[in-house]
Amino acid sequence: MTGKHDPCCEGAGSPASPRLWTVDEHLADVLAAVAPLPPIELQLLDAQGCRLAEDVRAADDLPPFDNSSMDGYALRTADTVRATEQYPSVLAVVGDIAAGAADLPKVGPGQAARIMTGAPVPPGAEAVAPVEWTDGGTGTGLAADAMGAPVADEEVRVLRPVAEGAHIRRRGSDVTAGDTVLEAGTVLGPTQLGLLAAIGRGTVKVAPRPRVVVLSTGSELVQPGEAAGPGRIHDSNSFTLTAAATAAGAVAFRVGGVPDEADTLRAVLEDQLGRADLIVTSGGVSVGAYDVVKEVFADYGGVARGGAAGFSFRRLRMQPGKPQGFGRIGGGPGVPLLALPGNPVSAYISFELFVRPVIRTMLGAPDVHRPVVRAATTAALRSPAGRRQFLRGRYDPAAGTVSPVGGEGSHLVGALARADCLITVPEDTTALPAGSAVDVVLLTD
Numbered sequence: 001m002t003g004k005h006d007p008c009c010e011g012a013g014s015p016a017s018p019r020l021w022t023v024d025e026h027l028a029d030v031l032a033a034v035a036p037l038p039p040i041e042l043q044l045l046d047a048q049g050c051r052l053a054e055d056v057r058a059a060d061d062l063p064p065f066d067n068s069s070m071d072g073y074a075l076r077t078a079d080t081v082r083a084t085e086q087y088p089s090v091l092a093v094v095g096d097i098a099a100g101a102a103d104l105p106k107v108g109p110g111q112a113a114r115i116m117t118g119a120p121v122p123p124g125a126e127a128v129a130p131v132e133w134t135d136g137g138t139g140t141g142l143a144a145d146a147m148g149a150p151v152a153d154e155e156v157r158v159l160r161p162v163a164e165g166a167h168i169r170r171r172g173s174d175v176t177a178g179d180t181v182l183e184a185g186t187v188l189g190p191t192q193l194g195l196l197a198a199i200g201r202g203t204v205k206v207a208p209r210p211r212v213v214v215l216s217t218g219s220e221l222v223q224p225g226e227a228a229g230p231g232r233i234h235d236s237n238s239f240t241l242t243a244a245a246t247a248a249g250a251v252a253f254r255v256g257g258v259p260d261e262a263d264t265l266r267a268v269l270e271d272q273l274g275r276a277d278l279i280v281t282s283g284g285v286s287v288g289a290y291d292v293v294k295e296v297f298a299d300y301g302g303v304a305r306g307g308a309a310g311f312s313f314r315r316l317r318m319q320p321g322k323p324q325g326f327g328r329i330g331g332g333p334g335v336p337l338l339a340l341p342g343n344p345v346s347a348y349i350s351f352e353l354f355v356r357p358v359i360r361t362m363l364g365a366p367d368v369h370r371p372v373v374r375a376a377t378t379a380a381l382r383s384p385a386g387r388r389q390f391l392r393g394r395y396d397p398a399a400g401t402v403s404p405v406g407g408e409g410s411h412l413v414g415a416l417a418r419a420d421c422l423i424t425v426p427e428d429t430t431a432l433p434a435g436s437a438v439d440v441v442l443l444t445d
């Protein structure tokens with residue numbers, strides 16, 4: 001161990017042989033510390049992609065009234081029984097009904113009303129003849145008599161019989177008042193939001209997206225777009241982790257490149273606590289001399305929870321991603337924080353294994369974990385004893401095979417970007433010949 005003491009390695013025996021935790025133990029502890037966020041009422045478009053937290057019932061019928069599905073003439077069917085192209089039925093046009101009209105003419109025997117798509121079917125009418133089934137009407141519209149009452153100045157010739165109900169969209173034919181139109185748990189996409197709008201809902205109760213603050217630590221970090229300079233590297237973790245949080249369903253905020261200075265880190269955390277349901281950090285959790293993250297989080301957890309037990313650092317039986325920290329920081333119940341190792345591959349795999357399930361749990365999603373499939377490895381694999389290894393791979397579903405991508409190094413971001421899955425090698429396995437069946441965690445949604 002280099003540098004200063006290890007501030008709180010939970011469950012440590014002697015400093016030389018701290019307890020190692022399994023991936024499953026750590027995941028169980030992390031998930032036990034979080035719960036679905038309480039539902040909130042959102043405007044429809046703010047709820048896109050969210051899961052409904054209520055059964056939605058329609059207050060009214062849809063359509064709310066009988067209306068025309070065509071531009072044409074609303075009429076009585078008896079008037080068209082003998083209509084042909086040669087001997088059309090000639091009807092007097094008694095009105096003109098636009099979509100949105102509230103004042104409707106009454107259609108009597110021998111009469112018709114010009115009607116537009118979506119306009120209410122007037123009293124007396126039993127069907128709509130589309131314009132194409134007529135001569136299109138004569139004259140230019142309506143005149144008024146001396147008393148201001150409408151007088152038909154137009155006739156329409158109907159060229160064929162029109163059946164009862166033709167081209168009428170009946171009230172309630174889509175949705176009946178009282179129907180459950182969407183069930184709790186439904187993810188709201190464009191058509192579900194449209195349905196909510198159609199039944200008149202302005203807001204809806206949903207499981208909110210967790211607000212996740214992603215913060216990368218390291219005095220060596222330079223933001224992309226700026227020249228790195230000697231000894232410096234570009235901060236990639238904050239981008240990977242923020243994008244991964246968004247993909248998991250969170251609203252993610254990226255805070256890149258906090259230097260390894262305890263005061264600065266404390267100040268940034270203070271700033272971020274207010275907008276976070278979850279904080280994810282990268283870097284500073286191993287045993288290096290400048291790993292201030294451990295120091296700062298141990299303090300925070302301790303203050304918030306009345307003791308150092310509020311935040312713990314562990315070593316896991318996994319590769320990569322051995323050092324992990326988690327707990328709650330800040331006042332009151334605190335905000336859950338997962339402190340991931342800084343190596344880019346370790347940070348990403350740790351996110352997939354621990355942070356993504358936390359976000360999915362907060363969302364109340366049924367699919368908390370990534371799908372795992374069995375596949376035959378196309379290459380021989382090696383793995384350290386006592387560690388569950390996660391190798392980057394490419395999965396071929398047609399062949400049922402998986403091929404390792406790149407090497408084992410946890411700095412290999414080039415290979416990581418070509419991978420679409422993680423190949424798992426169990427703790428007790430140190431070597432697997434090509435063709436062996438392995439568990440494969442699929443990273444594609």
Ligand code: AMP
Pocket residue numbers: 216217218220221233234235236237238282283284285286288341342343344
């Ligand atoms: P640490 O866990 O802070 O000791 O970092 C381990 C390794 O990961 C070092 O080589 C760091 O330079 C690298 N690293 C840490 N944070 C980042 C980051 N945000 N982006 C890219 N590499 C990082």
Ligand code: MG
Pocket residue numbers: 217218219260283284342
């Ligand atoms: Mg560091």
